[in-house]
Amino acid sequence: MNAAQARPRTRSLLRxxxxxxxxxxxxxxxxxxxxxxxxxxxxxxxxxxxxxELLWLLIPITIALIVTQExxxxxxxxxxxxxxxxxRENFGVKVTFWVLLAFVLGDLGNTATEFxxxxxxxxxxxxxxxxxxxxxxxxxxVALVAAGVFYTVIRGTYKIVERxxxxxxxxxxxxxASAVIVHPDWHKVVVQTLFPHFTPSKxxxxxxxxxxxxxxxxxxxxxxxxxxxxxxxxxxEYPYSRTDVVVGSIFTDVIAFFIIVSCAxxxxxxxxxxxxxxxxxxxGDVASALQPxxxxxxxxxxxxxxxxxxxxxxxxxxLSTAYYVCEAFGFERGIDHRFREAPVFYxxxxxxxxIGAGVxxxxxxxxxxxxxxxxxxxxxxxxxxxxxxxxxxxxxxxMGTWTNGRLFNAIAxxxxxxxxxxxxxxxxxxxxxxxxx
Amino acid sequence: xAFHEGFVSQLIGKPVTVDGxxxxxxxxxxxxxxxxxxxxxxxxxxxxARERRLAPxxxxxxxxxxxxxxxxxxxxxxxxxxxxxxxxxxxxxxxxIVDVDGRRVVRINDIELARAGxxxxxxxxxxxxxxxxxxxxxxxxxxxxxPRLLRRVPRAIIAWSSVAPIRETNPSxxxxxxxxxxxxxxxxxxxxxxxxxxxxxxxxxxxxxxxDELAADTLEHLDPDTQKxxxxxxxxxxxxxxxxxxxxxxxxxxxxxxxxxxxxxxLAEMNQYxxxxxxxxxxxxxxxxxGLMTTDYxxxxxxxxxxxxxxxxxxxxxxxxxxxxxxxxxxxxxxxGVLTLRDLLLAPPEATIEQIMKTDLVTVSPATPxxxxxxxxxxxxxxxxxxxxxxxxxxxxxxxxxxxxAILPPDIARELPRITARTRRxxxxxxxx
Numbered sequence: 001m002n003a004a005q006a007r008p009r010t011r012s013l014l015r016x017x018x019x020x021x022x023x024x025x026x027x028x029x030x031x032x033x034x035x036x037x038x039x040x041x042x043x044x045x046x047x048x049x050x051x052x053e054l055l056w057l058l059i060p061i062t063i064a065l066i067v068t069q070e071x072x073x074x075x076x077x078x079x080x081x082x083x084x085x086x087x088r089e090n091f092g093v094k095v096t097f098w099v100l101l102a103f104v105l106g107d108l109g110n111t112a113t114e115f116x117x118x119x120x121x122x123x124x125x126x127x128x129x130x131x132x133x134x135x136x137x138x139x140x141x142v143a144l145v146a147a148g149v150f151y152t153v154i155r156g157t158y159k160i161v162e163r164x165x166x167x168x169x170x171x172x173x174x175x176x177a178s179a180v181i182v183h184p185d186w187h188k189v190v191v192q193t194l195f196p197h198f199t200p201s202k203x204x205x206x207x208x209x210x211x212x213x214x215x216x217x218x219x220x221x222x223x224x225x226x227x228x229x230x231x232x233x234x235x236x237e238y239p240y241s242r243t244d245v246v247v248g249s250i251f252t253d254v255i256a257f258f259i260i261v262s263c264a265x266x267x268x269x270x271x272x273x274x275x276x277x278x279x280x281x282x283x284g285d286v287a288s289a290l291q292p293x294x295x296x297x298x299x300x301x302x303x304x305x306x307x308x309x310x311x312x313x314x315x316x317x318x319l320s321t322a323y324y325v326c327e328a329f330g331f332e333r334g335i336d337h338r339f340r341e342a343p344v345f346y347x348x349x350x351x352x353x354x355i356g357a358g359v360x361x362x363x364x365x366x367x368x369x370x371x372x373x374x375x376x377x378x379x380x381x382x383x384x385x386x387x388x389x390x391x392x393x394x395x396x397x398x399m400g401t402w403t404n405g406r407l408f409n410a411i412a413x414x415x416x417x418x419x420x421x422x423x424x425x426x427x428x429x430x431x432x433x434x435x436x437x
Numbered sequence: 438x439a440f441h442e443g444f445v446s447q448l449i450g451k452p453v454t455v456d457g458x459x460x461x462x463x464x465x466x467x468x469x470x471x472x473x474x475x476x477x478x479x480x481x482x483x484x485x486a487r488e489r490r491l492a493p494x495x496x497x498x499x500x501x502x503x504x505x506x507x508x509x510x511x512x513x514x515x516x517x518x519x520x521x522x523x524x525x526x527x528x529x530x531x532x533x534i535v536d537v538d539g540r541r542v543v544r545i546n547d548i549e550l551a552r553a554g555x556x557x558x559x560x561x562x563x564x565x566x567x568x569x570x571x572x573x574x575x576x577x578x579x580x581x582x583x584p585r586l587l588r589r590v591p592r593a594i595i596a597w598s599s600v601a602p603i604r605e606t607n608p609s610x611x612x613x614x615x616x617x618x619x620x621x622x623x624x625x626x627x628x629x630x631x632x633x634x635x636x637x638x639x640x641x642x643x644x645x646x647x648x649d650e651l652a653a654d655t656l657e658h659l660d661p662d663t664q665k666x667x668x669x670x671x672x673x674x675x676x677x678x679x680x681x682x683x684x685x686x687x688x689x690x691x692x693x694x695x696x697x698x699x700x701x702x703x704l705a706e707m708n709q710y711x712x713x714x715x716x717x718x719x720x721x722x723x724x725x726x727x728g729l730m731t732t733d734y735x736x737x738x739x740x741x742x743x744x745x746x747x748x749x750x751x752x753x754x755x756x757x758x759x760x761x762x763x764x765x766x767x768x769x770x771x772x773x774g775v776l777t778l779r780d781l782l783l784a785p786p787e788a789t790i791e792q793i794m795k796t797d798l799v800t801v802s803p804a805t806p807x808x809x810x811x812x813x814x815x816x817x818x819x820x821x822x823x824x825x826x827x828x829x830x831x832x833x834x835x836x837x838x839x840x841x842x843a844i845l846p847p848d849i850a851r852e853l854p855r856i857t858a859r860t861r862r863x864x865x866x867x868x869x870x
Binding site: 079080081082085088089092093094097229230232234328329330332334 | 531532533541542543544545546564569572573574634636637638639666669670
């Protein structure tokens with residue numbers, strides 16, 4: 001830190017601006033659900049800890065992402081039903097119950113992660129505002145976000161908020177251009193992207209798995225299918241929808257690519273030569289680390305980006321979780337029903353937010369345990385969901401002529417086996433040591 | 438037969454025996470008398486060595502307390518394929534249905550059977566938590582919890598007479614007649630609300646079961662976005678049939694929301710007269726008299742007698758929405774005068790229309806702004822105002838309710854009957870797009 005602060009301030013305003021955009025952007029530009037707090041954190045850490053070494057991984061990840069998302073989008077378009085719906089109608093109550101139980105647990109952890117993101121961004125704001133004691137400021141911010149999210153969604157003004165997010169996002173589209181300004185070693189970037197590089201260390205493998213895990217998650221499968229169904233996309237319109245999925249998946253990973261490059265070109269490069277390497281564990285740490293490297297403004301905006309992503313996903317995740325569960329079990333759902341009419345829907349929605357924010361606010365709360373069990377739930381759920389997806393999409397009664405082709409099936413099964421196996425490995429490995437400590 | 442009442446979930450997977458020998462397990466139930474409020478169970482589908490065999494209900498000797506089914510003879514016939522018969526498990530269990538009395542969409546967790554009138558019948562659908570728990574194997578927990586915790590959950594058991602499938606589940610040869618279509622018991626506004634709870638595919642599947650007229654009324658209660666999706670889902674042919682049945686102004690509004698190509702295809706499918714009318718209406722801007730008007734008004738000729746005119750109206754009124762004002766036109770559609778239904782009824786039978794009509798006309802032109810149309814209607818205390826072209830030809834009428842709709846602030850208009858518009862919009866906001 002000292003070394004960095006001592007550096008002469010010779011940068012022009014424009015240059016600083018572009019640099020802050022380059023390193024700050026991730027959460028905001030990908031205001032789609034895929035790059036939430038977990039995503040930002042993982043990509044940043046991958047860049048900060050391993051430089052460009054994990055870039056190659058994004059190519060197979062993109063293919064896997066396209067394959068899985070495309071299947072769900074296709075099922076949505078052809079059957080007109082959500083994934084939870086199809087699972088219920090084709091595999092019965094028991095399978096549905098356990099899948100959705102794991103789903104709710106997993107999303108509870110995800111929701112808690114979003115609120116933890118708010119908490120880790122809070123100290124940055126506090127360092128500018130200097131009001132209230134730090135811990136109280138953090139807790140109040142988390143509580144405020146939780147209450148805000150709950151109120152906004154229930155009041156049905158979510159659309160407005162979404163537009164604000166979206167406008168906010170577009171600022172960060174310049175992120176790609178500005179990644180150029182931090183002067184990454186392009187030769188190295190290209191080589192590392194195209195030629196797989198493998199370091200047989202435990203840390204490297206775990207990071208690789210984490211990157212895969214954050215990109216392909218169970219709830220995304222439910223989410224994209226619901227989106228397609230909700231838009232009323234029909235079979236004859238589906239080819240456009242497929243292009244949409246492919247472009248979206250590539251876009252998501254292009255952003256991830258530039259997040260990794262930017263963090264690699266700043267934090268990783270700094271750490272290589274620094275006497276005191278920066279210790280990065282959360283997205284909040286990244287924001288703090290940027291302060292000396294890319295300026296105060298960059299740090300503040302990174303924190304803002306994180307907050308934005310957290311609020312965005314915290315608005316969507318609990319609501320869609322409650323929705324899919326109620327859909328599968330036939331409870332009344334949707335925010336145009338009164339609480340009395342749809343107690344399960346509202347109860348689940350409120351519980352997810354309350355517990356998610358509660359464990360972040362309450363001292364000595366089981367935040368780690370919740371995230372742990374939710375990761376386990378996600379880890380177990382993902383391979384199961386992927387297998388169910390493959391069974392459903394190859395069912396002629398459901399899909400008619402829209403089942404998978406032979407080649408596509410081969411790619412899909414490989415994806416399922418690899419992703420499934422990696423998630424199981426990560427679930428076991430990542431958390432066993434932590435539990436012991 | 439010890440079995441008097443019970444749930445399908447308690448029988449599925451239970452052994453089936455003949456002469457004490459186990460020949461397979463219970464897989465499904467064949468349903469008959471589908472036009473009855475409580476259809477009969479006509480057979481049991483037995484899964485034996487990968488094959489599905491049908492055991493006619495007459496061969497069932499006993500259903501034991503533990504669910505074991507004892508047959509008199511081994512079933513020989515294979516069970517008919519799914520598209521030619523109605524089955525409880527594959528067509529209903531775990532599927533979404535419309536609870537016609539509760540006016541909502543629910544999912545069937547379990548199905549109750551009972552012996553009535555000498556037959557085993559389907560009596561109710563369990564859509565509650567107790568049914569779920571029973572299916573999950575926690576029946577005892579469910580029984581204990583239900584009375585206490587879930588007492589407030591309304592209508593967990595739905596009588597089969599108010600269960601309406603969303604999709605047409607009836608095999609083609611036993612298609613239900615209109616009178617037996619349970620969905621027809623619902624008001625179009627309620628149907629529209631249910632459409633809001635369904636995905637586009639399912640909504641279309643439900644609307645397909647309705648007759649054109651009810652479908653048209655339902656469509657009129659939906660917001661433009663949902664109408665549009667539904668029309669696209671239904672396919673040109675059926676959509677055209679339904680739009681033909683809609684009020685002309687609503688139909689024109691809907692058509693104007695669609696693409697040029699879709700509009701052309703739909704109009705080509707309709708009968709020429711309606712299509713011509715709608716083509717005219719679509720041309721006008723939405724917030725003018727032309728855009729608000731309907732061509733569905735009642736016109737009469739000046740030289741007829743009151744008596745003949747009343748006879749004529751009796752003939753056409755059933756298909757006409759607005760008959761309170763009668764517009765007197767000549768052979769070139771030029772508007773000559775107007776009289777109310779009351780004027781006509783009180784007139785001497787032999788008087789000609791010319792003699793009793795009012796000729797001091799209040800009219801608007803097709804380009805008159807909606808606000809002015811409403812003002813005119815209010816000022817003269819009218820139920821409708823005629824829209825007349827520059828050359829004096831009568832084009833249509835704007836009714837008072839359409840005029841009010843057009844000038845209400847959007848936030849109030851939104852609170853009015855089109856609840857489904859809100860449902861749809863909000864769902865679109867919170868579930869991703």
